[in-house]
Amino acid sequence: MTHKSHHAHAAPTMSETLKNYVGGAWIAGSGDGTPLLDPVTGEELVRVSSEGLDLDQAFTFARDKGGAALRAQTYAARAALLGEIVKVLKAKSDDYYAISTQNSGTTKADSGMDIEGALFTLSYFAKLGASLGDARALPDGDGYSLNKDGGFRAQHVLTPTRGLALFINAFNFPAWGLWEKAAPALLSGVPVIIKPATATAWLTQRMVADVIAAGVLPEGALSVICGSARGLLDRIQPFDVVSFTGSADTAAKLRAHPTFVERSARINVEADSLNSALLAPSAAPGTGAFDAFITEVTREMTIKSGQKCTAIRRAFVPAAHFDAAAEALRAKLAKITVGNPRNETVRMGSLVSRDQRDSVLAGLAALRRDTELLFDGSATQLVDADPTVAAIVAPHLLGLRKDDAPSVHDIEVFGPVATLIPYRDEAHALSLARRGGGSLVASVYSDDDAETARLALDLADTHGRVHAVSGAVAKAHTGHGNVMPQSLHGGPGRAGGGEELGGLRALAFYHRRAAIQAPAGAFEHLPKPAAPATK
Template sequence: MTAHTDLPLLPNFFAGRWQTGTGRGQTLLDPVTGEALVRVDNTGLDLAEGFTFAREQGGAALRALNYGQRAALLGAIVKVLQANRDAYYDIATRNAGTVTKDSAVDIDGGIFTLGYYAKQGEALGEASVLLDGERIRMGKDPVFQTQHVLQPTRGVALFINAFNFPSWGLWEKAAPALLSGVPVIVKPATATAWLTQRMVEDVVKAGVLPAGALSVVCGSSAGLMDQLQPFDVVSFTGSAETARIIRSHPAVAQRSVRCNIEADSLNSALLDPAASEGGEAFNLLVSEVVREMTVKSGQKCTAIRRIFVPRALYGAVAQAIGAKLAKTTVGNPRHEGVRMGALVSREQYDSVIAGIQHLKTEAEVLVDGSAVALVDADPAVAACVAPTLLGTQDPVGAKVLHEVEVFGPVATLMPYDSEAQAYELIRRGEGSLVASVYSEDPAFIARAAAELADSHGRVHAISPDVAASQTGHGNVMPMSLHGGPGRAGGGEELGGLRALGFYHRRSAVQASSAALDVLCAPRAAFGVTP
């Protein structure tokens, strides 16, 4: 992105003060109209100063509070964000090209997650240490025992975030970090950095957090990893290629900085082999696939990318999905009749178009998004891609379809010939964030969950009895684990209080019962619930 020096330059909040970069910066654009909006830049920032300030000032101030007091800070952030929701929706429309319901997934989803952790932390009360398990005798005499405890790491949490969720991507990580007592430095993806920057600005100006507890650096990520020290942590969401660079960085490889990665994920949807055309499970799968292809224009790490159905239903499923997708209007999110907006940039548009061509080397086009006319948007300018459904009759012989994720409104339909083959094909994704199962049979759901749980961070089972209450294949809820093994990055986030583990250090304290009583009072047990 080139710079437009007459545009406003968003300031960074770093080292406890607002700072603008000294370079020309990068320009953020409206992905529908191409309008230049604002600039971001961090050239000239003293990175060492900012990390030291957060580590020493922000960290010390947060650790001086107990869990209940830090939970109250999260609750105060929620109030600040709720008071400014209208501004956030406007920024999302202009900078991310999302329709209102898709903006809500990001904005209200982030606020909801903060509120959830505020309540979880409130239940921890006055505790200043978390207990991990019961005391263990070290010998016959019970006077000398071991107690495993969890204490906040005395470092900083660096978040290098993705472009698709500038709000939720910040707060789903920051909520457990701040509750744990660990200061946050967020580096949002440049293309959609405006929303993240504005939210941090509102929280900082409201004065609800100690100095150094929350910082934002917009623009280049150069040099950020170099600042990390042994007790810091880094969390990254993005491509597998960048993830490999982070894992090989000396901070991780040599200084043992704790690292959490969320990368590519070829998530699957599986229809019960006993399903019938037009049956409840059939219709549930069709509806969920269409929703996952269109929400956020398919720009979700949890979106359905591969759809596995019994071979006899391949044609019927393709036709049913196509009929629903035909009703999806694509274009300018400001237009009342538009259901799906744009990708975040023309660069992402080019990537998705190239990705579709790559997948077409092994698949045929079942629903052609390129034939869809845009509403109130110039196809030569707008980063709009209509939903594209691909299909293959030979998923066993395919390779690219099980290896390449196209990050947009694209999915591939694949038939299977046996239940065992379906599981094998799904596992060829080599680890995913989520697989969803559609069935009217609890026994099949249980079998599928047992088969797929080892290679997925989440198994989402949709049956008629939960159709109205299920939260959605791609909707990440704070009480459930978010992450996945293998290609999905091998990381874990959320999962209730489990998320706090990443920001704590576990130690075994071997001492007398009397000393342990003093150390662990007040205390709280670390587990699924407070």
Template sequence: MSELLLNHLGGRAQAGTGPGTPLFDPVLGTELVRVDATGLDLAAGFAFARETGGAALRAMSYAQRGAMLAAVGKVLQANRDLYYEISTANSGTVKNDTAVDVDGGIYTLSTYAKMGEALGDRRHLLDGDAARLGKDPAFQSQHLQVPTRGVALFINAFNFPSWGLWEKAGPALLSGVPVIVKPATATAWLTQCMVADVLAAGVLPPGALSVVCGSSTGLMDALQPFDVVSFTGSADTAAVIRSHQAVAQRSVRVNIEADSINSAVLLPGEGAEAFDLLVKEVAREMTVKSGQKCTAIRRVFVPEALYTQAAEAIAARLGKTAVGNPRNESVRMGSLVSRAQLASVKDGIALLARHAEVLHDGRQQPLVDADPAVACCVGPTLLGTRDADGNPVVHDVEVFGPVATLIPYRDAAHAMALVRRGQGSLVASLYGSDAAALGAAALELADSHGRVHVISPEVAALHTGHGNVMPQSLHGGPGRAGGGEELGGARALNFYHRRAAVQAATSVLNRLN
């Protein structure tokens, strides 16, 4: 039997009392480690984090907590090679995809570390200017934000075991709120290893960071009114979380990131340069992390006259992508994370194929250095439908893998209407060269998207990518995307603070500065 990973809760390492759930190499099929949370005293662990970890963090200034995050980043950087090995073994990722997760997490931490330095020796944040409450300015109202005196529970998805932790933990710890992370079981090894390394280095106060690996049973029950929970995953699980008594009765603050049918749109009347930018970005987004990104492009909109040309160009790029064992240097796209995920993606492709034509069939693509009977690999698959209006499935079904659907539109208004049929998404990207048209389209989509990524020739070599989430920009989206907000620079701290108005004499309010 493989090693049983330890949980870290209540200020100490703890093993579950059960046999554990095995984690596998999705390419070789070998068992790697086991995880188990059976028998943990969750109430006591949450109380320790809330009382001991929270008190220690709140006693520090933002600058001190920023320095703490910088120290965490150094620990992670020192162990980076190990994390790459774990990611390859447990997630089946090629090096470039591992970098998105591991290095992306470290970069996000560094961003919030610098933010802490800029906030200085304060322990609370002022929210706007003081406002008069009457004719006499001697009595005013000042809004401020203070760290919530609870824990931040993160229930994370399988696709980003590093970045998914640190993009949440950076703002939480900087705010002075202790973190308890429940990583997705299938890829929990990397999250557990990172947390264990940070705790062993002693750069955080006891109780500031905890990890529970295995079943999530009981975690929501342990939440108290001033705790917060942030979830990334399916809409079905999000609905369960929203209806839990911790949220419905105890008013625990919740942030949800769920399903998202993201779009890429080539604006009408554009030439070869914008067309090529679209083709390149679609192919990249379909293959990075084998399409297992909540921000990946799922629908591609082009003018009707360019449908065939776009299909051929995207398919040509996808056909050059070597898929298989990420340990082979020739491979550019690794595997899905598990047999269950492979089955889900294949079922999703089959469903879409009943409503759309297959323009490039990755299921027929040979694998490099991998046994198709064992490896959780599937090549990138492009589908297409000329019936943009009468085919609801392509606007409703997200296949969480290297899959996208090409859809033609009549004019700009038709394109915008089709994009909005996604019912709220994390990101849409626009491709063109007319600044006025791009700006108008961005405004049209802003209310239904958390982020609008505009790619024009002038930023062709500068833009950060349709699906690459930068800490300076908002991550989240309305509607079916969950209605949540993460990152966005200093905006991320809002979720972990409580806003209050202090009504007092000006002399008292001056003491709050």
């Protein structure tokens, strides 16, 4: 289906204020706006402002116009829309890589993790949604009889919520962060309003602009607000849903908002996470598992300059192997070239801003009070970058030899920093991992399948995902920090208690569950009980 096309302005010139797309129109915010900078050169790129927008009209338009149009379509039809979005974005991918380098300071490989990850996730949900066919609601489990002769029965069903989905996103994944949430929302039949993090909003805004210009989606199905989030939660109604990615402190403030306390609107949170890598007791130096552990810790410290919510922050090793692991990690980190991502020799680029650089350095200083410095990134020579201007911090590996240092289990440094921590035995290792208070992911490194399974199950109650690696799959596994749409993304406790992705599980957040009790004959006209939303 082709819908009316809305064209945003051409590519912005320097210092142009990016427009917001709300109420079916492109609208510039008032005032001077907030500048978005190149974190390597300090150059101003564009500005954003959401001041003066009619938020009431924007939210009503999305709910009434976009929601009604999406719900009128089947799951298969909406899945086809996701497929069309993929085509639009693929055709513009060169533009997105250029914006990512300019605004996020990322290397081509790191930009690809964001951009290609977004395309893969959209494609996955397009294929998954096609399998749901022409239904407009989903069964949840099997039906059951409520009386002796079976003439009166019950069936739980999932129907799309009659509201909108508001996404308040983090700065580190402006492409994937949008589409990993928007794909299941749109597939479910729920319109989306995206509020990207200000520092890197350009890429999100451009992707939305290209999709709107292509006329792929019904009016009101997708909106973007760049700038302040002020007033957004005030417009949330009981059947709207909110998904937030960011700090635990901000999440706590959001949860106290009346929209959640008094109106019981639904919120999903992904917050802080002190993720772990655990070298199993059997994985001695020289084994495939040991080598995989060294490779993955190095990679997770340096990919996207450590700015991933799933990055390894704590690396646990048997005490007897501490020195060997430290030496192996030092050797790997010493080979990482750091600097301007426009230089093809650079493997690790910039943090997203000088403010983020200051935050990383402050966190590093706090951890240094309890740890020793095993690899000092401050001695690294930056390539094609002025350290007095660029928001670059080279990798730092810390070591903790004493038994108790609460800071390493409490302070998340959102950058290229990790702490190597020894453990006495398996029980001690597990207790240390759990001191993170709930994390998005832990990875286990062992060549012993029984040991792997045991450790994975023991970690499962405090982690949203457990990623196990052996020497045999060292080149085939998907990566400790890579979030795959087939698997759950989220974590308990400190990590926010939220759940995203996980295949069709992702659709549950955008649906309402109800029990239908009716004569048996009515069940011939209800969705068939195949429980697709929980597979």
